[in-house]
Amino acid sequence: MLNFLRGEILLLQALPVGAIAFFVEHDVMHAGQVFSLIAAGLLVVSIACASMRVAHHAEILAAKAGEPYGTMILTLSAVTVEVLILIIMMTESGQPTLVRDTIYAAVMLDINGILGLAALLGGLKHGEQPYNDDSGKTYSVMILTAMGISMVVPDFIPEASWTYYSAFTIVAMLSLYALFLKLQVGQHSYFFSYRYPKMRTKPQEEQGHAEEQGSTAKSVAIILVGVAVIGLLAEFMSAFLNDGLEGTGAPLALTAILVASIAAGPEILTAIRAALNNRMQAVVNIALGASLSTVILTVPVIEAIALYTGQPFTMAMTPVQITMAAITLIAAAINVNDGETNAIEGMTHFVLFATFIMLSILGL
Numbered sequence: 001m002l003n004f005l006r007g008e009i010l011l012l013q014a015l016p017v018g019a020i021a022f023f024v025e026h027d028v029m030h031a032g033q034v035f036s037l038i039a040a041g042l043l044v045v046s047i048a049c050a051s052m053r054v055a056h057h058a059e060i061l062a063a064k065a066g067e068p069y070g071t072m073i074l075t076l077s078a079v080t081v082e083v084l085i086l087i088i089m090m091t092e093s094g095q096p097t098l099v100r101d102t103i104y105a106a107v108m109l110d111i112n113g114i115l116g117l118a119a120l121l122g123g124l125k126h127g128e129q130p131y132n133d134d135s136g137k138t139y140s141v142m143i144l145t146a147m148g149i150s151m152v153v154p155d156f157i158p159e160a161s162w163t164y165y166s167a168f169t170i171v172a173m174l175s176l177y178a179l180f181l182k183l184q185v186g187q188h189s190y191f192f193s194y195r196y197p198k199m200r201t202k203p204q205e206e207q208g209h210a211e212e213q214g215s216t217a218k219s220v221a222i223i224l225v226g227v228a229v230i231g232l233l234a235e236f237m238s239a240f241l242n243d244g245l246e247g248t249g250a251p252l253a254l255t256a257i258l259v260a261s262i263a264a265g266p267e268i269l270t271a272i273r274a275a276l277n278n279r280m281q282a283v284v285n286i287a288l289g290a291s292l293s294t295v296i297l298t299v300p301v302i303e304a305i306a307l308y309t310g311q312p313f314t315m316a317m318t319p320v321q322i323t324m325a326a327i328t329l330i331a332a333a334i335n336v337n338d339g340e341t342n343a344i345e346g347m348t349h350f351v352l353f354a355t356f357i358m359l360s361i362l363g364l
Helices: 002-007 014-031 033-065 069-093 098-126 133-156 159-184 203-213 216-245 253-276 280-309 319-335 343-361
Strands: none
Touching: 014 033, 014 216, 033 069, 033 216, 033 253, 069 098, 069 216, 069 253, 069 280, 098 133, 098 253, 098 280, 098 319, 098 343, 133 159, 133 280, 133 319, 159 280, 216 253, 253 280, 253 343, 319 343
């Protein structure tokens, strides 16, 4: 038991942090905006630590299940965290563009940030890194379709008709993902896997891996508890952040980037480790799979909440966002078309990610 508690210290620290935040919330807000921002920063660190343990146990399940189930578990756990944080922050802040900006930020972070950085570092270390090009093509066309339906077309929908199109979007996204999921784990599962050369492992390492994995039930339970704890901390973080940024004129996009980064943090570490170990298929599945899951699963949940509450929100991207998304998806479609990545391709995406950050700082 003691070893278990010691191993889960990054997750367990969130419990006292949440308790402290509960008791001092009003005092911190009355103390001033600076204290609210400091409290929000501490909560972000706590959430990031807890997310790392959630991702760790998702990786354990992933290792047992194999591809494509492995990265699917990891991306779905991250999307669950993201949706939970989004729902809480929407309730707290009432920002009508928060969901749109967060989904857009997540796609930029996943494709340009994760894929770009991983391909860059992996390419510098290993040169060209192979993967199954069928996965890249499938992910790219589905991301393009999902973003077009849910984040471009709404700009042309009259306000009086938003409920009808919103309902259609929910059905379309869920139908698209249901078929994709069926094929991903069924007859087209080989699209998302790659047969790597067998690597020799030392007996001591094999024993360490066996001890690390533990039981499946334990990992599932920790993931569920972790998601719940992260949701609790996110509620306090949202309150402190909104209070600290009120009246400062800070771009709203920064909040969206923060939400996307919290959810994607564990994926970034996992993808970089995979790239440095010359396992680019896992990187492609994580980066593009996370982007697809974010768009195709977040939209129906938030759209359903909007229909239930009768409060519409802005899903149509701005011209700058549409331009950046188009450049990103075109570059991704070209780069993942040949079954190999290299440092040059990674650098192109990372420059796009830097451009996205610069535009966000400028409030665009």
